Amino acid sequence: MTIEKQTVNQKQASEMLGMCVNTFKKHYRDTPLFQRNVPNKTPNSRTFKYRKHDVERYMQLNNWN
Secondary structure, X not given: OOHHHHEEEHHHHHHXXXXXXXXXXXXXXXXXXXXXXXXXXXXXXXXXXXXHHHHHHHHHHOOXX
């Protein structure tokens, strides 16, 4: 599986977490807990990409099933 298929963008991550993109950007993306558990895989890019597995693990850690 390629890296591109294993990553999700901000919109896909917010949909996986069950919230709108604006809520994700304003309240979750920049929190230390989220950054520690779901690191940005493209730090020097304008767009944010996260590993799908990291987002799913974050959901399980916070009981968002």
